[in-house]
Amino acid sequence: MKKHLLFLLACTTAQFTFAQQNDSVAIRRIANEILSNSYAYEDLRVLTKKVGARLAGSQGMVKAEKWGVAALKAAGADSVYMQECMVPHWVRGTKEEGKILSNRRDFVPPLNIAALGNSVGTGAKGVTAQVIEVKSFEELDKRKEEVKGKIVFYNYPFIDTHVKTFNSYGDAVKYRGQGASRAAKYGAVAVVIRSMSHSTDNHPHTGSVNYAEDAPKIPAAALGLKDADRLSKRVASDPSMKLYLRTNCVKLPDTIGHNVIGIIRGSEFPDQYITVGGHLDSWDLAEGAHDDGAGLVQSIEVLRAYKALGMQPKRTLRVVLFANEENGARGAAKYADEAKAKNEKHVFALESDAGGFTPRGFMLEMEAEKRAKILSWKPLLLPYGLYDFDEVGGGVDVGFLHRALGTPMGELSPDSQRYFDVHHAASDVFEAVNKRELELGAVGMAALLYLVDQYGL
């Protein structure tokens, strides 16, 4: 009894309204359901260990789609359907090689490399050339006369003083995206980049290269951080050094993929949609546990919790497992195009694609008064460790809906310290995900979506 009085007192102090007290109880109920009975961790185990890597166009993609249908059905979706779209089909091929060749007779272990996604391959003979290391595009431009016939090595490290690691990624990722074409314009024959990471291991981190229209397409690969340091030292100390690169990737014709969608029909406004999702594809190197298995199983868990508790949302909740985020985002484009063509009314779209780590808040992008409405709910979310609502943005996939229809969007902001240790690397495995952290992310998403559903935006 005393505890209840204290609770009410605390609520009064925090200027809770009566409605907020009811919401607080409802959210606690959802949270308890997820923390005690979640399927998310087991769903993720099956996805990562039984399906594994699932790049668009691969056999893994097809298996992942089947997994998604089954998981949504098991969670209790009112209906589950697939939305077809064409997806790119890039294949890494086998036996990638990176070797330091030198007149010196010391033993040099091979470099740990991975072709960047969408990259052209070197051909069976590989590429052998001298290396020019640059720290920036400015340096590349200054030294453009030296580039011809060489392999450009972008050795730009993450800025370690950013507290939020996505800022470091945002700062560095241009070398992965644009590096190949900018070097090719000066006559480079290939590029290697320092991986987009601050890990303490040596895994190379792949991710898309974006070729410009007006430059030759040259092979591009990522190096593990230890090997980037090793190559840098060697370039500086050994004028006889050449780099041998062999990658066997090819781009095949586009093929058919699918968004997988499960819904709960809204009780009051069935024609108003709230979307929550993550992306079904992953890079080919890993199990895609954090990127983005976590986002998938958290989104499915939101639906499952509603069903398990016998709660029906007022608005129709759509869980969307988007196809092909990593190297094309064709699934998201399709979803937005169809929403626009059908003139659907979308209230809010939430994504989870920043890892299954302990949550800290949400990124939001919407008109000011809508944002203010969400911010008024902060006291209801703080008990779940959600305090950070300052960042503007949403995820890549819901961004398409936002641009097409102006739909307010958001993305779960998990703690970011560990994300780029595993992002797009072979280390992104189930074992790197903590069960409770994953579940707490789902709790945060379910809580926010509950409030949006109750009150609209």
Next chain:
Amino acid sequence: MKKHLLFLLACTTAQFTFAQQNDSVAIRRIANEILSNSYAYEDLRVLTKKVGARLAGSQGMVKAEKWGVAALKAAGADSVYMQECMVPHWVRGTKEEGKILSNRRDFVPPLNIAALGNSVGTGAKGVTAQVIEVKSFEELDKRKEEVKGKIVFYNYPFIDTHVKTFNSYGDAVKYRGQGASRAAKYGAVAVVIRSMSHSTDNHPHTGSVNYAEDAPKIPAAALGLKDADRLSKRVASDPSMKLYLRTNCVKLPDTIGHNVIGIIRGSEFPDQYITVGGHLDSWDLAEGAHDDGAGLVQSIEVLRAYKALGMQPKRTLRVVLFANEENGARGAAKYADEAKAKNEKHVFALESDAGGFTPRGFMLEMEAEKRAKILSWKPLLLPYGLYDFDEVGGGVDVGFLHRALGTPMGELSPDSQRYFDVHHAASDVFEAVNKRELELGAVGMAALLYLVDQYGL
């Protein structure tokens, strides 16, 4: 330039004073030093991999003391000294065994057990007895007539709906501390407990048992969670079942240990002390990376950052690596006793002993106006992810100083989701610590200590 104007505007909006703007810059400088040049991760690697387990009285303890002296000197301490104290000397011994014996002929793998710290051993013959499983002390009391001659199995799980896992630990840990003596009073011959954890693996988690004066001392051991579930099923289904336990632990005479202390002398108030520390000992099963290698290297890092930046605190900063927190806290008692005997003036004492995870805030325990002063600094700490100052408390070690002298105390509050996965178990290894999370904890500690040093409490 624009960026600076925006920064000033943001500061004005947040009602920063001019002093706070200076503090913001100073804290950013400290944070950058730690995030770019920290020794913490490498110090931790050496401690965990070269010293390893270091329970009070062990050879590891002596090695850890030497490591502490060297690490504090390398960090630039003005002086380093040891403070002697007597410490308990409990030894696990080898070959612990837990076996399900049954008339059934099925194959039953051995149970993964670990004697609780300070427990008596079973003797060479072990203990074989029927098992009575209870979920609570209430159930034990009700069924007291059934206990005599049996092994009591406390199978009380962590409450999974607490968001902060220390609440689950606080709720369950009485079965580890008091379970043996409460069962012994009813004639039990031994106890086994479900480990204090919600891990997804099967490591047993040790930790101290506290024997009551008025009950026989009986052997006590922890079971991994999977084995606790397995034993529970077997007890329910197999009336012929007995449990065989063998533990070989012994308590030897007390021996000599040391607190290791490094200082930077204060420039204005050298006779006022600010203490920051963690504990030097760890349980014998693991490397003690999170518990509490992390707290040690973070505390040392605070000192190193001051020195590296050429900053001198106004008050004397004492980094204390406390002896014997795990099974006696004799080091903390000694430190507080000596502080009291010498009539030292202690301004604040901060501990880090909740793991090297991404920080979320601080627990605090002090008079209301002092707490209010710290809370006024929240805007300066929020950029480092520190927002949670609601919990009342400090660490075990600084608690002695708090009780002896009334010293205001605090403890770093890292995210707690992963702590009880590894706490007191063989899985508490260096590899479970993330470099940036560890460093951000040190940043938070250094920032708070900087402010306390600048303004007092």
